[in-house]
Amino acid sequence: MNLRELSERLNLSQTTVSRALNGYPEVNEATRKRVADAAALYNYRPNIRAQTLATGRSMSIGHIIPFSKQNEMVNIVFADFIAGAGEVYSRHGYNMTLSVVRDEDEMSAYRGVAEKGAVDGIIVHSPTRNDPRIAFLAELDIPFLVHGRASEVTTPYSWMDVNNTRALEQGTQYLLELGHRRIALINGQEKMDFAQRRRDGYVSALQSWGIAADETIMRSGEMSEPFGHASTLELLDGPAPPTAIVTSSIVLALGIRRAIEERGLRMGRDVSILCFDDEISYLPNGLDAPVFTAMRSSVRAAGRRCAEMLIEQITTPAHDIRTELWDAELVIGGSTAPGPAKDT
Amino acid sequence: MNLRELSERLNLSQTTVSRALNGYPEVNEATRKRVADAAALYNYRPNIRAQTLATGRSMSIGHIIPFSKQNEMVNIVFADFIAGAGEVYSRHGYNMTLSVVRDEDEMSAYRGVAEKGAVDGIIVHSPTRNDPRIAFLAELDIPFLVHGRASEVTTPYSWMDVNNTRALEQGTQYLLELGHRRIALINGQEKMDFAQRRRDGYVSALQSWGIAADETIMRSGEMSEPFGHASTLELLDGPAPPTAIVTSSIVLALGIRRAIEERGLRMGRDVSILCFDDEISYLPNGLDAPVFTAMRSSVRAAGRRCAEMLIEQITTPAHDIRTELWDAELVIGGSTAPGPAKDT
DNA sequence: GAATCACCCCAAAGCGCTTTGGATTGCCAA
């Protein structure tokens, strides 16, 4: 059943039927009802391909996720972010077009998707410090929003981010106040902007207490449980093991805890852990009380907000830049305890 | 730059230009080259919306992920499955349309997406025992493929699954051979088909050794680390604690291990763990050697295979059913050791 | 030399919607 058939059965023009269904004012309420009833009866559903061609809007948002043979890993927060964004999209009649492309093809994927008119806007994931995609998209003149920031990019662009620097500053600060002085960092890959910012926050908190950051107890790499584990074993077996560890992800924290216990120590008592908790749905930080002391910020909520912001940007005539910075919240769990400097 | 403009600049008809670009034989190689060069020069890219309308194919595969307020959890294997499928899609010129819908709207989402012509095929995720979506999609007459199976559904349909029954049978068998007699199960939610099958395999292995399944040491619930932890504490604190635990996910296994260690026991020595390992990229089973003894089957590879099968189904004229069953592979890790019956 | 046949190319008709620019009708004020 298409529009022509439906309009023929109703003895109305396609124009009128289309307008009736799309809520235009220039149609009698009685006919509108007649049309709506017939549409329901015949189970009419406008062909979305024709619709997008006619309107020029695709009602779809693009997400491009790069993948490389070397780094097979999927971003751990990806699923929850997508779930959050997707909720908002479907509420607004949009859907999500996801392209998984080899990373050497990523740029051309953006170009392709934008110029072919496949999407009305794009979300950029996991920006690096000097992310080339941003200038590129700005030039393509398509609405886009970055989840995160790219510190070294000068082109103005829209973004939504959590204050990573402040989060790790605050977290490290908390450990310092507890009396820890030798605090390690296990971070994500430092080409990622968020990882750099977190490192900055960590370093800056130490400095404000007159402690120089020590490269020998800083690690960065893939955010996986085994990496957290292996890094921690190294740290604990090193010449001057830390009494506390700050880390970028709950999945790393799981590995860290395992290593601590493997060395016969106890988390909280012997070594404290403070982690960043994105509230990943299958890795909740405890069921009732938080297990880990954490800087918490829901990535799912971030996904929702990014989607909203991008839709606003698309529907608003002026393509104005919009930005939003969230603060992570400190939650106290069982993974931290007073450190050695507390008793002095 | 659209087709008309390009053809005008070339002094050719739209027909010829279109044919040249799409590799039709009835065009001179010289003109084809001329067209290709001009297309590259002017950065011409066919409008995908017009293309899909004209061809009737959308070159897009639909994935619908339900979400409910009660169960906010994203399926843990989702991201890797998507990544695998996405690779294949982009290699074949397809992309992926993802809709996140409230679960009460799921059926109408399928109908909508199919009838509106938004997608050429659909992947069905996480089927339940008697999944209503299957008959529904079969009736809509759109190619679809189920990742998993629905045991109670009688309509024929295409699926790709891992042999869950056999996997857990084999895993449990292995523990029995090691001398374990009291083996617990920590499973996913049993409305899910895979969880039921895994349970069946576990029960059947026990029975073949003359052991009756004991409901008091079987758990099912969300696949999260805290659930594994909480369940294990219950089991260990119960009247007759198990000497081995079989579980459905590596994320549960992490929680199980934590509980074991929390009770002063050691994984492998005091309590053995055997888990199903989907090879989730951020939760690898160890870096070099496997940490957990596991039944292993890559969900990413499954995503790839599902995508291939669905594309075949779409491009093959006959809508014939196709099915594929994979076997999981037993890998021996450090989480299992001989049980009490071994010395007798 | 006429007929046949590849080989290239083209005009035009869709695909199924939206939207522009009227046309028609009935009603009311002048």
Place this chain on the structure above:
DNA sequence: TTGGCAATCCAAAGCGCTTTGGGGTGATTC
């Protein structure tokens, strides 16, 4: 009576591509 004005509705022109059904042109065959 007539002009003006809402209120409704419609025909037709896109949107940018693919594809059908030819139509020339030059070479080959008889």
